[in-house]
Amino acid sequence: MSKIGDYQNVIKIYDTTLRDGTQGAGVCLSADDKVKIALRLDKMGFHYIEGGWPGSNPKDMEFFKRIKQHQLKHSVITAFGSTCRPGVAPAEDVNLNSLLEAGVQATAIFGKAWDFHVTKALNTTLEENLRMVRESVAYLKRHGLTVFFDAEHFFDGFKANAAYALSVLRAAAQAGADALVLCDTNGGSLPQEIYEAVTRVAQEMPGLELGIHAHNDGEMAVANTIMAVQAGVTQVQGTVNGLGERCGNANLCSVIPNLTFKMGYQTVPRENLVYLTELSRYVYEQANLSPVANQPYVGESAFAHKGGMHVSALLKEHGTYEHLAPELVGNTRRVLMSELAGISNLLYKYKELNLDKNSPEGRQVLEQLKNLEHRGYQFEAAEGSLELMLRKAMNGYQEPFQLASMRLILEMREQQPIHSEAVIKLRVGDEVVHTAAEGNGPVNALDNALRKALETFYPEVAKMRLSDYKVRVLEEKVGTEAQVRVLIETGNGQKTWGTVGVSTNIIEASWQALADSMAYGLLPENKI
Structure with a gap:
């Protein structure tokens, strides 16, 4: 693990908003929407953008056709798919051949790493599953593609039968997989379990690039991703705003600044993180979803301060109640006015009005504010009314009508x-x-x-x-x-x-x- 300030270690950011993110309830992106988002992700400097599963629907194939019309500066477009089916040779598998038809440089294919899924979901043998993994990876490699193997249900499989889960990884590695991505597909693993499993894989397969793909069903996706990086993975998969099936995926809007500012890793170019909040809101807009106000780092309330004591300390030093300067991720500091406010809130919020700390006008407005909120007024979303009330209490304001x-x-x-x-x-x-x-x-x-x-x-x-x-x-x-x-x-x-x-x-x-x-x-x- 690198230390803070050491940028020798690069963590590659693999975005799956356009594929896994669209599996979330209420999320629907057109091919045009996906192209627009991909261009924003490229501008941010993401290493890989998973555009979709060309074998599953024509819209995703349309995306791969359209994105070729654009010259990306930073990102590699990848296509997602699965291993060949039981009893089918890779060259005869429609899904694998659709990856070739997509015309991409890189692919990610998933295969079962949990023996329970092999026998119950696929209805095949453990040995046949290894054959499917090995031959599918080798088939794509022979066609000159970069191949990431997503070991589906790896952590559940590791807990149930570690020897078999590891044998699936070895099959992919021996066939030439460029990275082994360990998936917490059901999203129920805990950080310590992630750390121990990744550590074991790193010890048994030294020199191989490892990745992490965490779901958020236990609200641990970000923490599990961080622990996986500490244990040795160098590719992080996730989605913007944590969009995804069920409870979503690891939220890259939290993972990236945590890795960059808290742990000292190089992710996307550091100077591009000032566009992170803008990216978050853009993806919400394209997906026709309302932004989550209290989302860490990029939410509207992530750096909002309401309590009077908090704001009083904030006036002296921002670090008293902020773990990070909001400007680093393109967000802004907000001071809210409510019945919890003190004179410090007014002083901070309306510095341009030259309000004196001991001003009777300020005290008068603060008292009026608290009385009005007791009657049902709410000024957090009505700062225009609040400023007018303050101006009316001071000399010189002329009402326009x-x-x-x-x-x-x-x-x-x-x-x-x-x-x-x-x-x-x-x-x-x-x-x-x-x-x-x-x-x-x-x-x-x-x-x-x-x-x-x-x-x-x-x-x-x-x-x-x-x-x-x-x-x-x-x-x-x-x-x-x-x-x-x-x-x-x-x-x-x-x-x-x-x-x-x-x-x-x-x-x-x-x-x-x-x-x-x-x-x-x-x-x-x-x-x-």
Whole structure:
């Protein structure tokens, strides 16, 4: 094992997001999606990108055709498959020949390393399984391919019958496999078990490249991968964001920075890790999945601080409550405002407002913040409303507009859509604007009327777009008398911001959040 600061040892990163990752529930990538992700992985400097299983579906074969149109700078595209079937020669096996048709330089084929699977799943003999492994690897090698042998269920097989599991590895090695990848396919092994098994393999087969492929069913995939590296593997397989079948695979967004920053190994180019958070969110977007906020290293909350004591210490030294500088992985530090906040949160978050530590305005806002959160407000996702509240408590803030009156008209007719119209009267400076607008529902009508009234005075309003609208019922037991919280997200093409409103009347809550969204967007530093 190398020491921190020693970059002589290189751990090769093998990504299987495009194959194993797509086996996760709810994950579906088109051939075009897979090409886009592959190009991002290449940009990051991943060593190998497993594009799919060409023998299983035409979409994966289409990916291999399309990716050839691109000149990759760092990554080698690999195709995945299995050994030949029992009783079938490799040259006659459709699956193996599809790997050749994919036109790749490298392949990964799996074979059974657990005697239980050989006899029960394959319904064949232990000796025939060794023949399938040996001849399949040799067949692909004769065609000039780099061959990685994935020993499926290796760790379960090692625990059940170590001698046979090791004999499977020897069969692949004798046939010329370029690396032996030990798979925790059921994801139930513990770190110490991984370490002991890999150590045994490394001792009995010195000089062979070993890899690890860990699943996360026991939530140990990252830890098991780290232990395997400590025991001697030099190829790490996993997926971006840990996507994969059942509970997923080893999460490369955690494995890579752990190996690089905590253990001193060379993985992808160190300078490229500033794009890790961007890569994580890009893959989520392509897979049409919501990012996991508390995901280590790359999650939105990975470096979010809420407690007042934490932020007070953070102001003195970031290392007091952060294990790593977020900038190293392309993430950002966030200070959240809530009833747990202290004056330090305000000082850190709004440094540009020159708020004094002993400022009565700051103390006033903090007290107001805690009272509002007690009533149901939530400012973690509504920092626009929070900043406006702070600015209003300080001298010099001029509200861009004030509501004089508002009226909503809803008309329901049999077998016709509901007609919604909003009539508002605003004070903008010394002028009074009185206008009306229709919309798809009362809130949309109110939004349209507000924009219509403001655009003459503030043309930049035309660039603001409401991108999200959420309603949460508070105190559900009181039914229709309950308070509701409305959270609105707005953007202007360059940045987004959140605002909040709370009331027993959903229209009033919506107005509070909507008015704040416009007022915040009209702050001088937010204009475009």
